[in-house]
Amino acid sequence: MDKIALTNVRVFDGRGLLEPATVVIDGDRIGTDPAGAATFDGDGRVLLPGLIDCHIHLADEATLAALARQGVTTALDMGTEPPALVASLRNQRGVTDVRSSGASATHPASMHAKRMGRTAGLVADPDEAKAYVAQRVAEGVDYIKIIVDPPGFDEPTVQALVEAAHAHGLRTIAHAATRDAVLLAQASGVDVLTHAPLDRPLEDGAVQRTRTSGQVVVPTLTMMEAIVERIGAIAPVSYDVARASVGQWHQAGVTILAGTDANQAPTAPASPPYGTSLHHELRLLVDAGLSPLDALRSATVLAAQYWGLADRGVISPGKRADLVLIDGDPLADISAVSKIAAVWCAGQPVAGAPNQAEEAR
Numbered sequence: 001m002d003k004i005a006l007t008n009v010r011v012f013d014g015r016g017l018l019e020p021a022t023v024v025i026d027g028d029r030i031g032t033d034p035a036g037a038a039t040f041d042g043d044g045r046v047l048l049p050g051l052i053d054c055h056i057h058l059a060d061e062a063t064l065a066a067l068a069r070q071g072v073t074t075a076l077d078m079g080t081e082p083p084a085l086v087a088s089l090r091n092q093r094g095v096t097d098v099r100s101s102g103a104s105a106t107h108p109a110s111m112h113a114k115r116m117g118r119t120a121g122l123v124a125d126p127d128e129a130k131a132y133v134a135q136r137v138a139e140g141v142d143y144i145k146i147i148v149d150p151p152g153f154d155e156p157t158v159q160a161l162v163e164a165a166h167a168h169g170l171r172t173i174a175h176a177a178t179r180d181a182v183l184l185a186q187a188s189g190v191d192v193l194t195h196a197p198l199d200r201p202l203e204d205g206a207v208q209r210t211r212t213s214g215q216v217v218v219p220t221l222t223m224m225e226a227i228v229e230r231i232g233a234i235a236p237v238s239y240d241v242a243r244a245s246v247g248q249w250h251q252a253g254v255t256i257l258a259g260t261d262a263n264q265a266p267t268a269p270a271s272p273p274y275g276t277s278l279h280h281e282l283r284l285l286v287d288a289g290l291s292p293l294d295a296l297r298s299a300t301v302l303a304a305q306y307w308g309l310a311d312r313g314v315i316s317p318g319k320r321a322d323l324v325l326i327d328g329d330p331l332a333d334i335s336a337v338s339k340i341a342a343v344w345c346a347g348q349p350v351a352g353a354p355n356q357a358e359e360a361r
């Protein structure tokens, strides 16, 4: 594989921007020795570790290419079926690397099951919870996603899902877009909350419990905003409630991870676009109270650490060469993240990302 020396780049090291230096891409990894490498002049631009979107839904191969072009080099799928589709999109070269929950656990009486016409992943009681998790484990999923929004699941059933997942060493993620869903997810011991309440603000107790229980949150403000834009006039939902919850969680010291809910499902309440939606999410996280540094960390080093992706999230020798070169200083203005100059996925230049072919020499 090729060796490329990215010269004159300012590396984001998870804390700030370093002085201009050279970063070596050696095969699919970050190397140390520029000898014999082709040179790519970074021209003083900022080099970020590949971005991680902690909540997407896979559609097809084009999903991976679209994410990669926008610098999202890792994406965590939070509900896609059938298993053969997910399997076909794993371990693809030169595009985004994915993890997946497979079909999410859904109660037959839930709005989700009805609206989405779901037949896979239905779980009615604690006994079915065990069977559901066993089936996902057999498919090779990376974590267990549970649609917790009421009506539907009771606490014993969600608890059974969590216990079965933990027995297999898998984390659990609760789709929780209402205040009551957050409380049910907390009472049941779910590890990750995704979305943010759209109906009612969280009480201080719930916010503090998120921190003390070690729960992390993937708020998908992009999706919350899109839902309110679509149905805000006819339903009791408020983006301000979601935004305020994220601010409260952040102030309480809860780990916030970046995710978008990007999807192409015709039955979804809204469909944020792949890739660009993560740039938007970072802007919304800053708007909700995170510093640009916190927002960048939520899509890089913190996401990699939380999900056990030890080979990425930072730029250092031996890590995957997942890299994004951007124009501008994202710590001064988070919008700079969308000014993509070049992207590499595991050392491979991403087709369709700007500048790539022209500048490599």
Ligand SMILES: [Zn+2]
Binding pocket: 055, 056, 057, 078, 079, 261
């Ligand atoms: Zn989702």
